[in-house]
Amino acid sequence: MATPLPFSRFEWLIAWRYLRARRAEGGVSVMTWISLIGIALAVFALIATLAVRTGFRSEFVGTVLGANAHVTLYSHGTVTEQGQIDRKLTEYDALAEAAAAVPGVIRTAPLIKGQVMASLRQRSAGVEVFGISAANIATLPGIAQSEAAIGDLSRFDEGVALGSGVARELGVSVGDRIKLISPNGVKTAFGTSPRVNAYEVVYIFTAGRYDIDRTRLYMPFAEAQSYFNREGYADEIEVMVEDPETVDRMVLPLLQAGDEVASGIGVWTWRDASGGFLRALEVEDNVMFIILSILVLIATMNIVSGLIMLVKNKGRDIGILRTIGLSEGSVMRVFFLCGACTGVVGTLLGVILGCLFAIYIDPIFSFVNYVMGGGVWDPAIRGIYALPAELRLADVLSAVALSLTLSFVITIFPARRAARMNPVEALRYE
Template identity: 75%
Template sequence: MARTPPPFAPFEWMIAWRYLRARRAEGGVSVMTWISLIGITLAVFALIATLSVRSGFRAEFVDTILGSNAHVTVYSSARVDEQGRTQRTFEDYTERAQAVAELPGVERAAPLVKGQVMANANGRNAGVEVFGISAEDLQGIRRVVDPETGYGDLARFGEGIALGSGVARELGVDVGDQVKLISPDGVKTAFGVSPRVKAYEVVWVFTAGRYDIDRTRAYMPFDEAQLYFNREGAADELEVMVDDPETVDAMAPAIQQAAGQGALVWTWQDASGGFLRALEVEDNVMFVILSVLVLIATMNIVSGLIMLVKNKGRDIGILRTMGLTEGSVLRVFFICGAFTGVIGTLLGVILGCLFAIYIDPIFSFVNYVAGGGVWDPAVRGIYALPAKLQWGDVFAAMALSLGLSFIVTIFPARRAARMNPVEALRYE
């Protein structure tokens, strides 16, 4: 009794390989097959490149937020003092900060004094937001105190101010130079409030990685900020850092309760959640659009395979009369079509991974060819185009491309398998 060969037997691979290696004059691989191969390669490359840039942009954006801003800001609700003035400060900020810092999952809680001033140096002016913070708490802001991106002497923070690199560049100052800070809310006199002007030495210049932060922010010792902004014995808010910023919304009620009566909280997700949600929607839309691009590229396999089936009609008839089953014929042409999808996918994955790994020199080359100005940090917030290669994105792109390639290959392969050998050999 004849034994039925198993699916994808060696002879099926041999026949498929002969068809793929055959010259076009012999009815082998057509130009359409090469077009589909190149199309799949470029589509998978574009999908992986887009996913890696998407992941890198979000990671860099979130890291600059978490590395230079409070994860949770605790501020006071408005109240009216004895003089009828509206106040939003904490007088018992030490006790409140200590109570918040004792919560599980909280790294630290630091009182802050904040104010907006005009900075002046070398005849230039710049609007600056000043953060009054202790030297110890400043060490917890990693993007600001990073020695790889900042320079100066943080040990002398109590003698001067730390300035963002964008502000320093705008004013034309460096470490050791003097900067005048001008506040409209100064000394109260019989003729009204006079502006307060005071000069400070720049002891540290930092680059947080966000254009809007580096261009507008300065740090001042907490005690000095209290005197400068008329906050003697008070703080404007509490800066809270937590262990897991992604779960900050779940911790917000406990932080608000620990901060005491009249305390309100504002998390980093409240401040940037709208942008992150818009980024997520954009990511999903781009994935769908590029998936359609992959589908279009794989559809070219159908055209090439139909031409191959038509050219090999005589061979199919001969193979069927020799005893090849419909399943064997189907698998032969399925291998021919799937081979294009597999090779194109692998080439696209390689190109996409190389793009994500070497994005910096690639971007520098594009910027050089374009004459500079391709990436404007004033518009995009961060200084360079980031890319983060995640294996989940790579596997998703591979699964999508291979799945579509295999599915579209089935239809022309079934057509070849159902070809009547009598009709195929009638005119031979």
């Protein structure tokens, strides 16, 4: 007599019959539903968390890279007679051209930086000034391509560009003139007097990060040199590259290019500036994945409870099946299919729910915000304006693999118990 192949049709039929419990054995059916719903919710929570984690990192990196330099070239400086460090970049144009010639660099721009007090009528706010040319600000993605921007960036040489957060705090609109007050102004015989200049706001941008929109102001490069007493030099060179994720590979070529123009040039990448936050995100990601993996494990443990009850209720059936010639392997596969099908269906439902959550996160979050009366998301704390989610195939596959692996492994133990049941003992009292 030929031995039937593993997972033959009759094994699937028996497993399907056992999953469809009769009304009198409703406990088994209830446990199956509990296992299925538990796994679905656990997988949903895992995919939703991974999607939000990925979206948050992408949003953070995207807004940082859209309005900030990928690499900054600066001078290590020399010590003056007064004991101060002089970090002037007098050959900033040549340095910017040398950096632009490095393969992989797509943009360079000399910058002037300073901090001042901005005021309009009775309101005031501290702002960080970036002195940049009109041609260079027009190529800055997070500023020039801001969807929520108002004003005309082509008039940048006639005034200043202001972040929407600063504009909101000062009550500024396009066309208003704001005063910029710097404590380091004109040097006189009686000391340094504050410098106060008025500028027209020609452009208001939204970069997508609260800390940028709330603090940043762009000023024409030549005007910034004059305003901050830095005629003839720049503070640093802003560099953008094709692939910011591999920016570390650009450090050595940029250093070599900088050394050809001036000595003592240093490099500071966006990873150096945001490395602490990115490492914190990575640690949080790992911890959250472990915690949610435990949640999936707990959900799959319900399969064990359901199968143990099923084996107990089907003891007579197991004895009869063994008596008529069913092998231990076939019995084991029957109950393995019972548990595995629960894991597969639960995982599939969880994937569907998790993907729908990631796709429709904006209306879902708006509904939650409405129910809670608003104020659920504070951009001043989280830095971005909305809860992001980005669905990636790798995240979905990792959640599916984890859930199915745990479901299959957990199912083996009660299935083996059923297979090793002595048919004589199972039928003794029948």
